[in-house]
Amino acid sequence: MARIVMKFGGTSVGDIERIKRAAARVKTEVEAGNEVAVVVSAMSGETNRLVDLTRNTAAMHDTREYDVVVATGEQVTIGLMSMALQDIGVNARSWMGWQLPVRTTDVHGSARILGIETDELIRRFGEGQVAVVAGFQGLAANGRVTTLGRGGSDTSAVALAAALKADRCNIYTDVDGVYTTDPRIVPRARKLDRITYEEMLELASLGAKVLQTRSVELAMNHGVRVHVRSSFVEDEGTLVVDEEEIVEQQMVNGVTYAPNEAKVTLRNVPDRPGVSAGIFGPLADANINVDMIVQNVSEDGSTTDLTFTVPRENLDRAKKVLDSVRETIAWSEMTADPGVVKVSIVGVGMRSHVGVAKTMFQALAEKGINIQVITTSEIKVSVLIADEYTELAVRALHTAFGLDAD
Template sequence: MALIVQKFGGTSVGTVDKIKAIAEKVQKFRSAGHQIVVVVSAMSGETNRLVALADEMQARPDAAEYDTIVSTGEQVTMALLSMALKERGCDARSFTGWQLGMHTDHSHAKARIKRIDETPIRTALDAGQVAVVAGFQGITDDNRISTLGRGGSDTTAVAIAAALKADECQIYTDVDGVYTTDPRVVDSARRMETITFEEMLELASLGSKVLQIRSVEFAGKYKVPLRVLHAFEDGPGTLITVEDHNQMESPVISGIAFNRDEAKVTLLGVPDVPGVAAAILAPVGDANIEVDMVVQNVGENNTTDFTFTVHKNDYERAMELLESVRVSLNARELRGDNAICKVSVVGVGMRSHAGVASTMFKTLASESINIQMISTSEIKISVVIEEKYLELATRALHSAFDLAAV
C-alpha cells in the first residue's frame, strides 16, 4: 500500500463532469488499497472572476481581504470532489488550508509555508478516508487566511507529500508530461521520460508553466518523487528526480524555456561609486518587486548605466520608484521597455560540455535576432530579446540543439 498525493489543476476540475471523472480516477487508486490525499485548484476561470470582484471594490485591494476572497475558489472544488467521491461509495473528508494546519508567514498573495500540522490528514487516512485539500491557501499566526501565489496548489501538494513522506506526488495537468519546450510553439517538442530537480527548477523559474517553482524547490529539498501526468489520458508522464550520473547518453540541453512576462528598466548616467546598485535596488525590493537579470556597464567618465528586469506586472510601479531614484542620484535618464522576452537553454550536461553558449549565440545571429542581456548559471544560459522574436528564437534553438521528437 502506497501513500500518494495527487494534485488536480483548474482545467482538470473545470466542470462538474470533469470533477466526476476525477472522482472515478481517485476511487480506482483508493480501491487498489492506496492511501490518497488529493489537492485541488479552483475551477478554471474562477480565480480570475474573484480577482475581478476584488478589483471592483478597491484599486489596490487590501491584501488580507484579497486572500480571503480568492481562497474560496479552491473550497468550492474540494467540497464538490468530496461529494462526488461519497456518491461513488468512497469516503472522503475535505480540508481548507486552516483546517489542515497549513501555517504560513504574513506575505499575503505570496505567502511561504512555515509548517504543516499533519495530524488532521493522518487521522482521515487512518480512518480510510480520502483527504481532499484546498490548495493554494494557508493560515497566518494571527488567524488570517493567506494564499501562496498563482500555481500555489502545486506547492501545497508537494509540501504535504514531504510532510507525510509520501511515496509519490502526482501533478495532474492538461499536458501529459514535461516537454523540451512548449509544443504549442514547436510542433516537434518531445515529452521527456525523466528530468532532474535541478533542470526542472531552472525551467520553472525561466517561464515553463507546467509546475510552480516553489513546488519544485520543495520536491528537490525533501527528495519527493514528483510525476507530471495528464488528468484524463493514461501514460507514464515525466518523472522529476535526482540526477542520474549513470545516464551516459543524456543530452547536453534538456529544454528551451521562455517567458513573455518580462520588462526592462535602465538608469543611464548614474554615479560610478560603491553602493549605487544598493541605492537603486533597495526601494524596488522594499516594494516587494522581484528583480531578475541585472547588468551594470563598465564605468566611463565616473558614470555607468544600470539595467535590470522585472515582471511585466511590476513594470509601471518600478518605473515610478526609479524616477525618484533617478532624481536623488542625479542620473541622466530613465528608460523602460516592456516589449521584451527571455529565452533560455537548460541542461545539466552543460557542466561537462563546452560550446553551448557559442551555439546559442550563433543560432540567434543567423536569424538576425539581437541579444540585449545575457545571464548564465552552471546549467542554463538566458538571453533577453525583443518579444516579437520569441517563437522564432525558440524554434531555431530547439532545432540547433537537436531536441525534436524522434
C-alpha cells in the same frame, strides 16, 4: 502499498463531469491498495471571479478579508470531490486548510507554509479514508485564513506530500508532461520522461507554466518525487526527480522564453561604491523584481551604463522609482524598451559539456538575431532579444541542441 498525494488543477475540476473523471482516477489508486490524499484547486475561472468581486467591492481592500473571499473556491471543490468519491463507493472526507491545519505566515495573499499537521489524516488512512484537502489556503498564527498566491495549490500538494512522507505527488493538469519547449511554437518538441528538480526549477522560473516555482523548490528541498500527468489522457507523463535518478544527462533539456520582460538602461551612472544599492534598493522596496543586469564601464572608469530587466507590467512604476532617485544618483539618461523577450536554454548536462554558449550564440547569429543582454548560471544560459524574434529563436535553439523529435 504506497502513500500518494494527487493534485487536480482548475481545468481538471472545471465542471462536474471532470470532477467525476478525477474521482475515478482516485478510486483506481484506492483499489490498488494505496493511501491517498487529494488536493484540489478551485474550479477553472472561479478564483478570477472571486478576485474581481473583491476589487469591485473595494479597490483598497483588507487583504485578510480578501483571503476569506478567495479561499472559498477550493471549499466548493473539496465538497464536490468528496461527494463524487462517496457516490462511487470511496470513503472520503473534505478538509479545509484551517482544519488540518496548514500553518502559514500571516502575509495575506502570498503566505508561505510553515508546517502541516498530519496525525489525523494518517490515522484515517488506517481506516481506509481518502482525505480531500483544499489547496491554496492555510491558517496564520492569529487564527485568520490565509492564501498562498496564484498557483498555490501546487505548493499545497507538494508540502502535504512532504509532511506525509508520501512516495510520490501526482500533479494532474491540462498537459501530459514537461516538454523540451512550447509545442505550440515547436510542433516537434519532445515530452521528457524525466527531468531534474534543478532543471524544472529553472524552467518554471523562466516562464514554463507546467509547475509553480515554489512547489518545485519545496519538492527539491524535501526530496518529493513529482509526477506531472494529464487529467484527460492515460499517459505516463514526466517525473521530476533528483539528478542521481537520471543516468545520462542531456547537454540541454529545454528551451523556454519569458515574454513579460522590459529593458531599462541608465546612462552615465557615476562609478562609485553605493550607487548600485541606491538604484536597486528603492526598486526592491517597491516590490519590483530585477532580473538580468549588465554594467559597462567607460574608458576613464568614472561612469558606467547600467542595463537591467524588470517585469513588463512594472515598467511604469520602475521608471517613477528611478526618477525619484535621479538627483541622488545623477545618471544622465534613462531609456526603456518593453519590446524584449528572455530566451533561455536549460540543462544539468551543461556542467560536463563545453561549447554550450558557442552553439547558442552561433544558432542565433545564423538567424540574424541580435543579443542585447546575456546572463548565465551553472545549468542555464539566458539572452535578451527583440520580442519579434521569439519564435524564430526558440525554433533555432531547439534544433541546434538536437531536441527535435524524430
